[in-house]
């Protein structure tokens with residue numbers, strides 16, 4: 708992500724060429740970027756996109772750097788179910804909204820549970836395809852926590868399929884990435900998917 712400067716108001720300074728790009732888009736869509744209601748829109752849009760794409764400014768692995776020893780000898784699945792998230796598809800830059808379930812079977816260390824959602828957001832707040840988002844979240848947990856297994860299932864709706872194009876609202880795209888015991892062992896796989904509600 709380009710280096711972002713903050714103005715006196717604490718908000719990101721938007722370069723002229725970015726303002727110009729949004730103005731061009733407004734004009735191309737058929738409206739007048741100089742009319743009162745649209746004058747400040749390029750700046751708002753640019754800052755909104757910085758927020759949507761905040762994930763580029765972080766390495767999501769950072770959230771998994773602080774771990775705890777297993778508490779009370781717990782050696783079963785740990786799962787965060789139905790985490791709501793928003794992303795944007797890299798093809799149309801249209802919103803992807805959905806929920807993700809993330810599970811892992813710890814080897815000897817556990818992570819603060821909120822961190823799984825932070826990892827998800829770190830990858831979701833970029834231009835994405837759902838398959839890559841699913842795989843990146845799973846790989847990050849696998850590489851950093853070295854657990855026995857990781858399972859990530861994402862169920863999301865794509866704005867590019869609802870507001871435009873094929874226009875099929877309500878259709879969910881489901882993707883999964885299973886690693887370690889959840890891939891290799893049928894009983895573990897069934898257990899984790901059942902806990903997720905699949």
Ligand SMILES: Nc1nc2c(ncn2[C@@H]2O[C@H](COP(=O)(O)OP(=O)(O)OP(=O)(O)O)[C@@H](O)[C@H]2O)c(=O)[nH]1
Pocket residue numbers: 796797798835836837838865867868872873
């Ligand atoms: N596999 C996958 N496809 C996606 C995702 N997000 C959007 N798409 C699809 O990306 C494809 C892009 O296809 P193109 O033919 O290049 O673009 P298009 O003419 O706008 O396609 P339509 O959406 O069918 O109108 C579309 O089929 C989208 O539905 C995603 O996360 N994963």
Ligand SMILES: [Zn+2]
Pocket residue numbers: 796797798799800801865867868
């Ligand atoms: Zn799309």
